[in-house]
Amino acid sequence: MSLRIREIADGLGSRLRVTAEDRHAGSLVILERGDLSNGTRALLDRYGAEVLRAFLMAARLSLSGGLPDEIVGGPFATQFRLVVDPVVNLALTQDGGLVALDIPASLWDRLYAELCLISAHTSEGLRASTRPTRYN
Template identity: 45%
Template structure:
C-alpha cells in the first residue's frame, strides 16, 4: 500500500529505471505511514522491487509491465489530487 507521496516516488522510480537499464541505480527509501524501499533489480531480469518495510515479502514489477503501471498510476494520481483538492475546497 502506498500513499500519494509513495505513488509519486514510484512514478519517478519507474521512469528512472527505464532510463538506467541495463545499468544500476541507487535504491530510494521513504518513511511515513507506509515505509517503503524501491530498488532496481537487473538479474535474472529487470524489475522494480517495492519492499514495504513492514511486509514479509517484496513486490516485483517486471520491466515489460513498467509502461502500463506508469500510465495507470498517472491516472490514479491525477484523480487522487483532484479528490484532495475538492475536499480541501469544502473545508474552507
C-alpha cells in the same frame, strides 16, 4: 475517486492489480501480483505512489547503468530497487524486508500510466474537498 481497480497484464502471463482507495488521510494504492499464489501486496500512500512513478521512469532510462535504491518512510515505508539480474524487475520491499513485490519490466509502462491517472484523480479530489460550497 472513491475506489479504482485496474488489472495490468503482459503477454507472458504476469499480472498486477492496482487498487486506489480514498481515505480520510489521503489516497492508498494497493499493488498485488495476480499471477502469483503467495498473496503478497504492497501498500503505498500518495507520496509512495509518486516516488514509485518517478522511480519507474528513472529505471527505464537507466537500465544498463543501474540506479540507486529509493527509500520512503512513514506508515507504508518502502524500499524501491532496480534488479537487472537474472531478469529486469523493480523490487518493492516493505515491513523490514518481510514483504517483497517484484514488478517485471513488461508491466512498467502501464503501471506508470495508471499511477499518473491515480495522481490526477487524487489531486482533483483534494482540490474539490477544499473548495467552498454555495452554502459555506
